[in-house]
Amino acid sequence: MSMTRIAKWIAQVKNKSYYPARRFIVDLVSRSCNCGHWELSGLPCAHVMAAISHARHTAKEYLPKYFTKQAYLNTYVVMFKPIPDKVTWDRCDRPKLSPPEITKKIGRPKNSRKRAATGQ
Numbered sequence: 001m002s003m004t005r006i007a008k009w010i011a012q013v014k015n016k017s018y019y020p021a022r023r024f025i026v027d028l029v030s031r032s033c034n035c036g037h038w039e040l041s042g043l044p045c046a047h048v049m050a051a052i053s054h055a056r057h058t059a060k061e062y063l064p065k066y067f068t069k070q071a072y073l074n075t076y077v078v079m080f081k082p083i084p085d086k087v088t089w090d091r092c093d094r095p096k097l098s099p100p101e102i103t104k105k106i107g108r109p110k111n112s113r114k115r116a117a118t119g120q
């Protein structure tokens, strides 16, 4: 990939892995790349990573806070109540559910194989 700086925080990244080579515009201020991956997933794409390293920044500055270790740990701060054992469940007087009955149809079963067309 080759870089061309258009403005202070906007760069044009030429990706030569495509044929013909494609150009992507990366805007570090509005956090957008015209490939759309950054806006869609929140994770910087390869074009953004090239622009970030060219601007001598770190990728950590451009990651959303919900990808941090602290956000992950905050997910499990709340106490989860475990599901009690099946033995302790309340009894139900309703009839027990069973699978539907399968009836065999009359006649020869259809042959799903398709024979090749003969020239005759």
Ligand SMILES: [Zn+2]
Binding pocket: 024, 033, 034, 035, 036, 037, 038, 045, 046, 047, 048
């Ligand atoms: Zn991109």
